[in-house]
Amino acid sequence: MRTQTSAGLVCLLLVCASPAALGVEPGPAGQVGGDSAIDVRYTVAREPAQAGRVRVTATIERPRHVAGLSVRPPAGTTVRRADGLSRDGDRWRVDGPGTARLTYTVPVGLATTFGQRTADTDDWTLLARQELSLRARWRWHVGPRPRWNESLALAPGQRGVAGTTAAYIGPHETATATVDGDRITLVVPAAADLRPNRTAVLHSISHAKRASTAGRDHDHVRVFVAPNGLASGGYAPTNGEPDVIVNAGEPVHSPVNVWVHEYRHTRQTFAVTPAMAWLEEGSADYHTAALTYAAGDIGRDRFRDRVTTERYETADLTRPDSWDGPGPQYHKGARVVAAIDARIRQATEGRRTFEAVLDRLMRRDDRVTLALFAKTVSSVARADLGAFVRGAVTGDAPTVPIDGLTDSGPRRSGSADTTERPTNAAPSVGSAATATNGDEPAAGVDTARPVTDRHGEWTVLGTLGMLSVLLARRQRRRERP
Incomplete structure (x- = not known):
């Protein structure tokens, strides 16, 4: 009787979990229930007759198991043509599986807290992918949430360089360095007066790449040099991705070496709570000074002055709403990381460094909280540093035992417990925040990722299917002699 009941339950679960029982049209073999991606490719061209705007053709590949896919162009967009899409209010609904194309013009001119980062002029265009990205919503029938993959390309006849999250169109030159088989490409517009020597820039970034162990190590990093008239400093359109923008006037021989700072952002793939957003800039700024010192581009005194700064030393880093500007995360943040x-x-007698903390945080899927941060530091140090970490972050800035950082040098140590793994990129915070709060931006530029109408509409069925398999296995074990 027990055997019949269990078998009947298994059959019932299998029938209920099948797409056919629910009226769901199955996709091709190997696709239903798989992690198929929605691929979107943005092909960009300059619009000579419309300064300040570019023309974009978004090619959307919709898998069969994705339903109800709709997209919304960025603000200020003018749609020129739609193939395979139908208008639905301020959105465009993809008519069916396969390929759809939306052609539109969109304004270029991204501004952050520190000024304008991109522009379209009579002679050249520098843009970030988020300026032209579609915002999407969809449902899917079976399996895990489909990935949303975006890529950039230049239209035929456009002279320039397209990266993953940034692109330049116009007269330019490139310089390349190779590090352990990987490339670093410097894209220098003709309109940019690059103040440091190109060799010095590439050497500085190359050293940082060799010495860094935590995070994603890309096989090709593109550094787009921004013409001098744009905002000083630098910008990473998306942390964890291989493209950065740095103003042409930024020096190399500085404890705030922006070329290295932005490179460090390309390796950051941890996600943080608002109270820990300072860690992205604070850790990048500390390692900027440490790596520039280790490369011999600054002396011990300049390194010490940077990581022992008294600026914003009483700021509570977990309360950005109490700051009078973005400075605390850079200044006190760097000092806190240096002290830790x-x-x-x-x-650990020099066997481990803060790199190991970052590496462990980037191996986790959950967002970094202060509690998790303190726990991870203690685990790496093999000592209880929880109270010290919490006090340093929320209270007065701690003292920095500078000899502990300069005697052996901030070199590649503690790498034995670090290995690369691919992870999702975290949004850049500080230089220009991106938001993932529903389908609307919460702050900064706009949503970095699309959102779905329903998160895992049929994933309950997947759970039932797994349960049925487990019950069947259990029954087979019972029936064995």
Whole structure:
């Protein structure tokens, strides 16, 4: 009787979990229930007659198991043509599986807290992908949430360079360095007066790449040099991605070496809570000074002055709403990370560094909280540093045992427990925030990722299917002699 009941339950679960029982049209073999992606390719061209705008053709590949896919162009967009899409209010609904194309013009001119980062002029265009990206919603029938893959390309006849999250169109030159088989490409517009020597820039970034162990190590990093008239400093359109923008006037021989700072953002793939957003800029700024010092581009005194700064030393880093500007995350943030790094080195006799903390945080799927951060630091140091970390972050800035950082040098140590793994990119915070709050931007530029109408509409069925398999296995074990 028990055997019949279990078998009947298994059959019922299998029938209920099947797409046919629910009226769901199955896709091709190997696709239903798979992690198929919705691929979107943005092909960009300059619009000579419309300064400040570019023309974009978005080619959308919709898998069969994705339903109800709709997209919304960025603000200020003028749609020129739609193939395979139908208008639905301020959105465009993809008519069916397969390929659809939406052609539109969109304004270029991204501004962040620190000024304008991109522009379209009579002679050249520098843009970030988020300026022209579609915002999407969809449902799917079976399996895990489909990935949303975006890529950039230049239209035929457009002279320039397209990266993953940024592109330049116009007269330019490139310089390339190779590091362990990987490439670093410097894209220098003709309109840019690059103040540092190109060799010095590439050497500085190359050293940072060799010395860094945590995070994603890309096989091709593109550094887009921004013409001098744009905002000073630098910008990473999306943390964890291989493209950065740095103003042509930024020096290399500086403890705030922006070329290295933005490179460090390409490796950051951890996600943070608002209270820990400072960690992205604070850790990048500390390692900028440390790596520039280790490369011999600054002396010990300049390194010490940077990581022991008294600026914003009483700021509570977990309360950005209490700051009078973005400075605390850079200044006090760098000092806090320096102090933690020194104590980890002391506790482990130099065998581990703060890189190991970042590596462990980037291996996790959950967002970094202060509690998780303090716990991870203690685990790496193999000593209870929880109270010290919490006090350093929320209270007065801690002292930095500078000798612990300069005697052995901030070199590639603690790499034995670090290995690369692909992860999702975290949004850039500080230089220009991106938001993932529903389908509307919460702050900064706009949504970095699309959102779905229903998160896993049929994933309950997948759970039932797994349960049926487990019940069947259990029954087979019972029936064995």
